């Protein structure tokens with residue numbers, strides 16, 4: 001069994017094919033999928049697809065950093081209302097964080113919105129799913145200033161051994177590894193031993209970042225097998241063992257304790 005710990009199969013990219021894509025994932029051995037929310041427009045489609053596969057799909061609620069703008073207060077209010085209304089439906093706060101790659105205009109607002117959501121995680125005792133793109137020092141600053149540092153995952157991790165150490169100096173975090181690790185010029189393979197098999201989560205980040213040989217195409221959760229194979233080679237651990245260890249990691253972090 002594999003677990004895709006970060007996938008957005010409810011987005012328009014999969015229009016009318018969502019159920020087929022989930023079924024393909026299950027057939028490929030991906031029996032559990034974690035859906036992180038993006039913004040207020042994605043809550044309904046995410047919940048709808050979840051309701052078709054309630055034993056396989058787990059959801060996280062949060063506001064993505066690229067969706068933070070001058071009107072963030074109202075947006076975040078809607079997200080918080082949803083979290084409170086369906087508290088037991090959500091296994092994590094996410095995805096949340098800092099993204100200064102596309103636009104730095106709302107950096108201060110992104111940090112404030114991230115900080116507020118980190119406190120939701122503390123309040124509800126939930127892990128966080130962190131999106132961090134060109135914002136590691138800002139993410140670490142927010143975490144250091146939090147009332148307490150929740151556990152969580154640095155999703156789509158593509159950093160260095162130094163980044164791993166900087167993150168570990170703040171708290172106990174997992175690292176989400178996706179198709180990036182399969183890219184020919186990626187140095188991420190060399191970082192995996194420093195992370196260790198006990199802190200690696202597998203993910204696809206579908207529809208983005210498809211692994212080789214699907215690079216550049218629309219990604220889907222069944223392709224996670226390719227990423228697992230690369231992780232297996234990089235760590236010199238058999239594929240079945242990688243599947244077992246990374247699934248245990250996901251179940252431990254997100255408390256996915258319904259047994260399939």
Ligand code: NI
Pocket residue numbers: 006008036095205
């Ligand atoms: Ni995402």
